[in-house]
Amino acid sequence: MKLELGNFHVKDMIFGDKTAYCNGILTINKEEALAVVREDESITEADLVIVKPGDKVRLVPVKEAIEPRHRIGGGPLFPGVTGDLQQAGNGKTLALKGCSVLVVGKHWGGFQDGLIDMSGEGAKYTYYSQLKNLVLVADTDEDFEKNEQQKKNRALRWAGMRLAEYVGACVAELQPEETETYELAAVTKRTEEENKLPNVVIVLQPQSQMEELGYNDLCYGWDCNRMVPTFMHPNEVLDGAMISGSFMPCSSKWSTYDFQNFPMIKRLYQEHGKTINFLGVIMSNLNVALEQKQRAAQFVAQMAKSLGADAAIVAEEGYGNPDADFIACIVALEDAGVKTVGLTNECTGRDGASQPLVTLDEKADAIVSCGNVSDLIKLPPMETVIGELQALARDGLSGGWDNDAVLGPSVKEDGSIIMENNAMFCGDQVVGWSTKTMKEF
């Protein structure tokens, strides 16, 4: 399978008469773009805003991030989700780099939503402060979940994906400025040099904790809660086979943008043929019942072993209950003789003294840790808020609260905030960007 990602490096993003890309400038026709958003009648209010690094802007509740792209030869960017099923990861896809489509609730947030500061002290907590962002701020008539802590955010998330397809289409006829090529021969058809290197798989554990459909990550449109681990080509992940869900506390979440750009997968490609033989992706999940966890770990270990993996990386999208899957999977792999490195974040509590993962095992002796979901963060007021600041306190965001006996509400009268890292939008960057680690004090 061979994927060519043709890149256009967006240096600036503006509104204008025609949606077009020229010399690094991405111009958006706002009305036309909003018409794409409004194709879904559930959307009751919608606006578009452009925010850039350094802007004195706070975004909350942020629900999703997507990289604008275009699939050459037609077909949906997200097969099985925004259109019919087709094979992802083989062919050419064009991507607008350095920018994203962000989806922000005009009023209502939930457990899974997060916050982004585009400048100041808060900017370092999230990857998305470094990007030029086309922000969809919208509300819907999904009243059944308006006051629910858990929201599917379906209309808004799908609007974001349509918008990313619409924006991406403007480069359809253009020659990319740079092309990244991702190609792996079939597992049994590798070169002699490749075969001499340690064989490595990456095991991804996307979020799938909700029994009810509509909240979990999707694999080609299929709810990850309803699958057993399966072998995938890494190109499929990089090319829209996976979309983010709407469940996990936000700093632990992997956005759709994160899946499209999965840094750990790209890094394994870089090492492929040099230090390792990259076999591919075992796509697992994070279901809640013990038997499901055991079943998933068993499938993963068997698959790794049958593929001849010498080593594995296991990455989890979540913390708490999913830690049991994470550790069980590492233990199963180690027991099968596969040397494994874990990639995760931790929850050590506001005082930092809690056990970092819900379960531990001595066999998990190699872990890269990307942050603490419960670190407390205080940030000053921001000039402009896009969305609704009160959502952080009012709507049960995983890192916000409406009142705390000691700390008071998350949102203060002057617009300053106190929150847990939990609510930083995809903040722990377990997909691989994180330059954070955990240290003992």
Place this chain on the structure above:
Amino acid sequence: MKKAILYLNQFFGQIGGEELADHAPEIREGLVGPAMELDKQLGEDVKVTHTIICGDNFMGSNQEEAINTIIGFLEDKEFDIFFAGPAFRAGRYGSACGNICKAVKDKFKVPVISSMNDENPGVEMFKKEVYIFKGGASAAAMRKDVKAMAAFGLKLLKGEDLLPAEEEGYFGRGVRSQVWLNPPVNATDRVIDMLLKKVHGKPFVSELPIPKADLVPIAPALTAEELSNIEVAIVTSGGIVPVGNPDRIQSASATKWGKYDISQLDDLVKGEYMTIHAGFDPAAANNDSDVIVPLDALRAYEKEGKIGGVYKYFYSTVGTGTTQAEAARMGKEIAAELVEAGVKAVILTST
């Protein structure tokens, strides 16, 4: 000008050696022994105003009295930070430094700093509550150890950013927090580095160290016949004590255990027994402590002849926040008593 106070034992307080280890606590204005070096290292902005001296044996055998006396000394003093030691490898001194630091921190909410050698048992007992710097084995390291304590004390007083324990030089307090790597290194590079080292059998360091499980195999099962002839003892980490908590077992991070005579009892009744455990809702256990120490059920078994009897004491401590090291020490002490008494079967209840 900020103010500091230093705690020393009788030896470093220049009272005398082991023969004077019963020396009762005293406080002196100004600098005694290592206080001079500490004062010098703290520089112009911080002054050591008083030195407290207490014999190691006095603190060991009359801990509560010693602590209360010292807290009394401090009540009318103004101070911003409290130091104790360095205690090097001296076990009783280390334990005394830890005890007094913890008490001062709890009472006056000021930073407390000590220094001990890694073999000093005081480290394991108090590292969670006190900044204990990694000190030398003997007084030869005095200047270096005092310097480390002073430098960190200054950082705390100035409100400077604190580095992780390893970099500052104190024993980690079990507090894990996120930090940005400087220079930045992506998680992807860290994973690859660790993976290649692990695959090639080279040493690597996990970013999430997992404490070694120190498991003791459970003893082989007894037959019903054996059981009908022996006494069964009860040991609990559920904090059941006679009302009033006569041994003053801590409600969390316990370092003490107690044993209570139940030879004349058939039931732990409300108002006479309770739990002092701070890690769960105590309502049920306070209403009927048998839910944690099942004396009533064991008496019934005794009458039925299923067990030979109930050992005359039950043993109790608190399991919440208690370090593994402390729990193991207490477990060994209790086990030694039970073995000495010839007890062959123990029911261990937790909460």
